[in-house]
Amino acid sequence: MPSAKVLESKKARVEALTEMLKNATAGVIVDYKGITVEEDTKLRKELREAGVNYFVEKNSMLRFAVKNVGLDGLADVLEGTTAIAVTDGDETAPARILGKFAEGAENKFNLKAGFIGQEIYDEKGVVALSKIPSKETLLAQLLGSLQAPMQNLAATLQALVDKKNEEAA
8 A cells, every 4th residue: 555655745746737737728648659769859849949848647647637627538548658748828839749740750659639728639639730830820821811912902003103104204
């Protein structure tokens, strides 16, 4: 039977995980079996730069934490080797980065499930989320599409002015 000290440390870990998940805007759970240390280091660096917290956790600890925050649907995928990536920033960052990595990892790295807010996504949902561009990219595309008609109008008006100036000269 585990000692009181061990039980207290486990309870504290579950509370810390619960708090992290409560404050997270999104997260992705993955099976990382088979990736090399070099691949893992590169992946962790990219996630860290995007403001994503990525770590390996025991399934039993995560199971308690996801139930505490009402993400019970994630408990079903907590088997085997499990790592979780959570963020309190860009909701698509964990899925986008891990999805790109999983595409090149050839069955060594698999997306299990994910969440945004209280919405839970299965593997296919996380793959779909991974295809969404970053918020900055989407805003740039929107701005570009809003600017294009104005630029066309300005170019047309300038052409008219130039034509009138040529006729006057």
